[in-house]
Amino acid sequence: MTESPKTILVVDDETDLAESYALRLEDRYETKVATSGGEALTKLGPDVDLVLLDRRMPGMAGDDVIKRIDEWELEFQVILVSAIDPDTDIIDLPFDGYLTKSVSTDELLDAVEQAFLKQRYEELVAEYNAAAETYDVLREAHTQTELDDNEEFAELEARLAELKEEFDETIAELDDSSVTDLLE
Numbered sequence: 001m002t003e004s005p006k007t008i009l010v011v012d013d014e015t016d017l018a019e020s021y022a023l024r025l026e027d028r029y030e031t032k033v034a035t036s037g038g039e040a041l042t043k044l045g046p047d048v049d050l051v052l053l054d055r056r057m058p059g060m061a062g063d064d065v066i067k068r069i070d071e072w073e074l075e076f077q078v079i080l081v082s083a084i085d086p087d088t089d090i091i092d093l094p095f096d097g098y099l100t101k102s103v104s105t106d107e108l109l110d111a112v113e114q115a116f117l118k119q120r121y122e123e124l125v126a127e128y129n130a131a132a133e134t135y136d137v138l139r140e141a142h143t144q145t146e147l148d149d150n151e152e153f154a155e156l157e158a159r160l161a162e163l164k165e166e167f168d169e170t171i172a173e174l175d176d177s178s179v180t181d182l183l184e
Contacts, residue, residue, distance in 0.1 A: 005029050009033075009034060012054040021081075028109070037059055040053070044074060054080075062081075077097070121171065121174065138156070
């Protein structure tokens with residue numbers, strides 16, 4: 001079964017720029033475009049995996065959109081894009097990447113890929129921790145002989161090994177700054 005492509009919502013009040021970002025992404029991802037913060041909020045849904053969000057827009061700014069996303073506890077990656085270099089005003093903003101305009105295609109694709117890798121890392125950690133907890137509980141409750149003869153326990157051990165391998169592969173693909181972000 002092939003996984004469907006991830007969907008990116010591109011939000012920028014400069015229509016040409018928003019469409020340019022979408023065009024650069026559409027070979028790898030499904031894209032949607034919104035040209036205001038309010039329109040972005042109407043296009044957010046379970047089909048969106050990442051939001052590429054301009055910080056400075058008339059009306060509802062990107063900073064306000066990201067705060068609303070956080071308040072609504074929506075689970076997708078957010079990459080802020082701005083002509084303004086990052087300053088301490090971003091400290092309380094929950095985002096997964098920051099790009100300073102003008103953004104090359106390589107920078108855009110790399111930032112999106114890194115955000116998705118960080119998301120996958122976090123998913124793997126959660127799944128691994130849950131499986132490891134189950135493993136520990138079963139090891140405490142049963143003898144090694146009982147567990148050696150149990151097919152479900154063997155499957156759990158195999159799944160833990162698979163998760164560890166995928167975890168290591170994901171870490172290897174992350175750039176150094178992404179790894180640092182995850183460890184903080």
